[in-house]
Amino acid sequence: MREAKPYVVIGRALLGEDLREEDVTITVSGGIVTSIEPAPRTPERWIVPAFFNAHTHLGDTVAMDLPARGSLADLVKPPNGLKHRILAATSQAELVRGMRASIIAMLATGTTGFADFREGGADGVAALREAAAGLDCRPIILGREGGEEVSDGAGISSVHDVGNAEEIVRNARAAGKLVAFHAGERKPDDVDDALAFEPDLLVHCTHATDAQLRRIVDMDIPVAVCPRSNWLLGVATSAVHPPIARILDLGGRLYLGTDNVMFVQPDMLQEMAFAATVYRARPDEILRAAVSGAGFAGVSGYLEEGQKANFLVINPLRNNISFSKDIQTTIVKRLDSSSICQTVLTMQ
Template sequence: MQEVTPYVVTGRTLLGEDFREEDVSITVSGGIVTSIEPSSRTPDRWIVPAFFNAHTHLGDTVAMDLPARGSLADLVKPPDGLKHRILAATPRAELVRGMRASIIAMIATGTAGFADFREGGADGVAALREAAAGLDCRPIILGREGGEEVSDGAGISSVHDVANAEEVVRDARAAGRLVAFHAGEKNPDDIDETLEFEPDLLVHCTHATDAQLRRIVDMDIPVAVCPRSNWLLGVAASAAHPPITRILELGGRFYLGTDNVMFVQPDLSREMAFAATVYRAPPGEILRAAITGARMAGRSGFIEEGQEAHFLVVNPAKSNLSFSKDILATIVKRLDSSSIGQTVLTLQ
């Protein structure tokens, strides 16, 4: 057996789920944080948890910023929305190249994993696996159109769009796979029906009613919200949608995602800054939402002993970040790839 050489990273660190600020030395061995020890002399750098993008459509990379007009249904509704027609007409090699480029972009901006609704059936799932091969960014693939059977679960569009949703959910449950639904993106009409399936994840809930939110929280279902995409696609125009503040008031959970690469860059630092500006949620809640989607991959996402090593080393001296009086708020509002000196995204 090959011996694993431990290595140590030292700096001011946001530790655990409560983001305790401490000067520590972190020892990593075999991809695991094996010890976190206080350090009296630390370099001028910050160590923060890496991100998990809770909702993407990476296949859309091939249609990035394509001039497009029309309703939400015209653009993205399966099976004949604009994005679906483009995906069907794109050669497989180009599709893989585009998805790989977006994964590399996510790594550069601090993302250690993502959950993708993958179109194209089993071949679409295989194409995303090929795109991610050898990269330190773990995909959770939620298949469609038959791809559910060879992926991590089912990524279902609105319950109103999928005639055999009951069968898809039943088969996914029988195989021990995840079940995720788009719901409530443009109105609340499909949320109650979706909740009958008791999904593991809801995406959007942009227009969920208060009664629906209470039910979602009571069922302990996390909601992956995608604020920039909602605003760009015209389904949100105020801080009430998606209802981030109300989810928090009710004691619920939300994750951050970036949605379609066709419209929005898959960069969670930009998503966090937008959410902080528009929704005024506490920085700790926003950062937590950019991390805890990692639970779908079976890990906490936080910097703790015994957890996989997924963190960013930020060099504040490379920019004006060195003047920060609140590291947590600065990470949420101002981080960009130019400040990230090192990414530790060790996958097992």
């Protein structure tokens, strides 16, 4: 829901970046969490930070599960990959309808914000804005092909795929906008070139070397990993890629994303469960990766006094998760949309 008047919710909450578990009464006024007070008795209700999908291509909704074969380049490399040919042949109205449907699907599964690499220039950016209009979500739109000028920044494919990356980055920086690169998805040879631009975000880093990961962490650049997409596209076949464990060991900033809707449903619940199962990271690490991307949108994302309201209210009695002995583990591995009974989000 859009929070307008003061709102009070009581339950067992995961508070702050450390996700500490406490029984509390939370008050939201003017879109801000104004107080979090201890509550001696609480109903069966969990209050948890909402999720931020740190990497999407929502335009690909119109090509969902299209039978397709070929290399990664054949499928998604600009400007002539299969997805780009499909997007070029799709009407604006159908594109908007598809992207809106995917945003609604994200909201139903607890995602209230996302960062989208938006193809199609200024018209593509306008289409995503139209798709998101009136919905309780916080989109970050990273344009391409001229869309950088009318969006939140630049969403650049591999530096080797774009001949004018230096110009794109220079213009984005001059306008005070964000810069994000795909890098290291198939092999590590484009990571160093991307790092030369000091981006605000790197996506994938599936095959980044240890030396490159150390540079990324030293430069404090977050990495948005997309494990399910990597596996489906054949660029990952083990828990070594993407290097989730190594990024965490080095103290890096890890975000979670779902990538192309053409191949993967934009569902952070599924992404968390897959990452926890295959990569065996701790539940709190996976949950933070699913929340921290909100920082890319300039907000905390966590449940803290003084922060913008952005959380989910979960009724565990709606299914068997009421038997949970560890809320974090259950949210990461078992939660589905049927238990999410309310979303509280401040849009501004």
